[in-house]
Amino acid sequence: MNALIECIPNVSEGRRDDVVEELQHAALSAAPGVLLLDSTSDRDHNRSVFTFLGDGPSLVTAMGALVDAALQRIDLRTHQGAHPRLGAVDVIPFVPIKGATTADCVALAKELGASLAAKHGLPIYLYEDAASTEARRNLATIRSGEFEGLAKKMQDPLWKPDFGPDAPHPSGGATVVGARAPLIAYNINLGTEDISVADRIAKAIRHISGGYRFVKAMGVKLEARRQVQVSINMTNYEKTPLHRVFETVRSEAERYGVPVVGSEIVGLVPQQALLAAASHFLRLEADPAPAVLENKLLELAFKDKESAAEKSS
Amino acid sequence: MNALIECIPNVSEGRRDDVVEELQHAALSAAPGVLLLDSTSDRDHNRSVFTFLGDGPSLVTAMGALVDAALQRIDLRTHQGAHPRLGAVDVIPFVPIKGATTADCVALAKELGASLAAKHGLPIYLYEDAASTEARRNLATIRSGEFEGLAKKMQDPLWKPDFGPDAPHPSGGATVVGARAPLIAYNINLGTEDISVADRIAKAIRHISGGYRFVKAMGVKLEARRQVQVSINMTNYEKTPLHRVFETVRSEAERYGVPVVGSEIVGLVPQQALLAAASHFLRLEADPAPAVLENKLLELAFKDKESAAEKSS
Numbered sequence: 349m350n351a352l353i354e355c356i357p358n359v360s361e362g363r364r365d366d367v368v369e370e371l372q373h374a375a376l377s378a379a380p381g382v383l384l385l386d387s388t389s390d391r392d393h394n395r396s397v398f399t400f401l402g403d404g405p406s407l408v409t410a411m412g413a414l415v416d417a418a419l420q421r422i423d424l425r426t427h428q429g430a431h432p433r434l435g436a437v438d439v440i441p442f443v444p445i446k447g448a449t450t451a452d453c454v455a456l457a458k459e460l461g462a463s464l465a466a467k468h469g470l471p472i473y474l475y476e477d478a479a480s481t482e483a484r485r486n487l488a489t490i491r492s493g494e495f496e497g498l499a500k501k502m503q504d505p506l507w508k509p510d511f512g513p514d515a516p517h518p519s520g521g522a523t524v525v526g527a528r529a530p531l532i533a534y535n536i537n538l539g540t541e542d543i544s545v546a547d548r549i550a551k552a553i554r555h556i557s558g559g560y561r562f563v564k565a566m567g568v569k570l571e572a573r574r575q576v577q578v579s580i581n582m583t584n585y586e587k588t589p590l591h592r593v594f595e596t597v598r599s600e601a602e603r604y605g606v607p608v609v610g611s612e613i614v615g616l617v618p619q620q621a622l623l624a625a626a627s628h629f630l631r632l633e634a635d636p637a638p639a640v641l642e643n644k645l646l647e648l649a650f651k652d653k654e655s656a657a658e659k660s661s
Numbered sequence: 662m663n664a665l666i667e668c669i670p671n672v673s674e675g676r677r678d679d680v681v682e683e684l685q686h687a688a689l690s691a692a693p694g695v696l697l698l699d700s701t702s703d704r705d706h707n708r709s710v711f712t713f714l715g716d717g718p719s720l721v722t723a724m725g726a727l728v729d730a731a732l733q734r735i736d737l738r739t740h741q742g743a744h745p746r747l748g749a750v751d752v753i754p755f756v757p758i759k760g761a762t763t764a765d766c767v768a769l770a771k772e773l774g775a776s777l778a779a780k781h782g783l784p785i786y787l788y789e790d791a792a793s794t795e796a797r798r799n800l801a802t803i804r805s806g807e808f809e810g811l812a813k814k815m816q817d818p819l820w821k822p823d824f825g826p827d828a829p830h831p832s833g834g835a836t837v838v839g840a841r842a843p844l845i846a847y848n849i850n851l852g853t854e855d856i857s858v859a860d861r862i863a864k865a866i867r868h869i870s871g872g873y874r875f876v877k878a879m880g881v882k883l884e885a886r887r888q889v890q891v892s893i894n895m896t897n898y899e900k901t902p903l904h905r906v907f908e909t910v911r912s913e914a915e916r917y918g919v920p921v922v923g924s925e926i927v928g929l930v931p932q933q934a935l936l937a938a939a940s941h942f943l944r945l946e947a948d949p950a951p952a953v954l955e956n957k958l959l960e961l962a963f964k965d966k967e968s969a970a971e972k973s974s
Contacts, residue, residue, distance in 0.1 A: 613952050
């Protein structure tokens with residue numbers, strides 16, 4: 349089976365449906381092996397997030413075509429939206445899914461960044477695992493000042509881009525390209541209306557205030573449910589697993605006499621994150637993934653696909 | 662996506678590798694859409710178990726071809742092995758996996774049974790969910806007396822076969838065909854050498870002695886590990902889920918001051934059985950299956966396959 353990598357471009361257009369479709373179409377028709385798993389547009393944010401899946405080279409080709417189309421159709425000088433952004437194509441992370449490593453994704457980010465800079469004169473910043481310095485790991489830091497402050501920010505030698513010119517692309521700004529582990533958005537709902545309980549638990553589990561290395565979290569009020577929520581981003585579920593975070597939230601909530609009412613996964617989740625939770629609680633002695641019937645099917649399906657590709661080439 | 666059904670023929674040959682391969686080949690070449698997920702031969706039992714996957718009509722075609730080949734190559738008059746058996750092809754269960762119901766599988770069992778009886782003069786008993794009477798639900802009851810006692814057993818009007826003649830096929834005996842829910846073989850290992858603890862817990866959870874409706878269980882000594890095991894067959898994981906059985910075993914073991922050391926899944930397991938365990942312990946508010954990335958891939962892979970099939974037909 350070929351390496352499987354996810355690529356999740358965030359583009360600064362969430363209102364003109366025809367443009368959103370054009371960008372998807374450009375990516376998919378440039379690289380037929382690439383699949384579109386999800387597409388979500390937000391009108392308030394005026395932003396769309398696409399989830400593509402494929403092998404490395406196909407994704408680089410697809411992203412090249414998507415950026416071509418986006419630079420033709422999106423002009424940040426007239427763009428407005430609630431979400432912070434630096435570029436017409438704002439962020440492009442590569443995420444290893446199966447048979448690929450973070451290092452593979454860093455290499456793809458650099459290859460794509462260099463090629464976009466050369467072709468379009470587009471400044472590129474590398475972030476997260478592809479970052480050239482610690483200061484550039486964090487997307488929020490790179491993006492602060494947004495498109496409107498970019499020309500000034502780039503005059504600072506500290507903010508010289510990793511590829512491309514030291515000035516923004518006139519209509520396209522700059523693009524942040526990188527590699528990161530799969531992210532899981534995971535919320536735990538508490539049987540209380542007291543937001544301070546959710547806030548304190550969020551503080552207990554998040555990295556920045558002394559919690560788990562790969563957890564970002566905040567307290568959120570769920571008005572309609574009359575409950576509060578610990579809203580969590582799990583930035584590396586292999587190193588900080590779901591079940592450990594759940595158990596810590598449960599134990600911290602107990603300390604306030606508050607029950608965990610339920611939890612929810614937002615968006616996609618790698619199967620392994622849930623199998624690891626099942627393994628933990630059932631005390632399984634071996635990773636159950638190879639025994640999962642659907643995984644046998646998936647292997648066979650991809651074997652078929654590869655042999656079909658071999659026959660036609 | 663077409664219905665996905667598993668079909669798991671058990672044949673009375675586990676020593677002659679060439680015969681085992683012939684049978685597999687016969688099934689697969691008769692129905693190209695059918696996949697072989699697993700093949701396990703046991704020399705002591707002199708028996709092989711094949712796990713095929715496909716849609717209903719393809720599986721009926723494949724099983725027809727497998728029985729053809731088996732009747733030519735296996736003669737029960739000279740067959741010896743530790744495992745009880747009634748026929749050259751001993752048992753053929755159909756198991757619904759995806760987009761198929763038990764009723765679909767019962768219909769397939771009847772179709773296959775009628776066709777095997779007509780073509781080969783092979784007596785067929787229907788079992789489990791396809792059984793014509795309660796007495797025939799249980800495979801062990803149908804098989805008692807084995808091939809050697811079959812001619813005599815069939816003289817009893819109670820044991821008139823569901824299809825075919827009232828006398829055994831000379832070399833092939835009779836075949837038991839049926840439909841059942843997916844079965845999970847699940848073992849829970851206990852931190853004690855006292856087999857009576859495993860026996861008592863097995864008794865507590867198994868249906869026959871007052872436990873869960875879809876659990877068969879027995880105590881087993883693990884000499885090398887100096888532990889004992891509750892060895893479990895989960896005959897319907899949707900109605901009696903893994904996590905409930907695990908929690909009951911844990912609580913019963915605690916009553917004897919014995920820890921659950923680990924657990925293991927033997928053979929294949931439907932993804933949903935493990936996702937249900939994760940859901941239970943993480944208190945997930947929604948079924949996570951639609952959010953699992955690999956399931957999106959599987960959907961796409963089967964969509965590709967179907968459209969390829971449409972193009973070629």
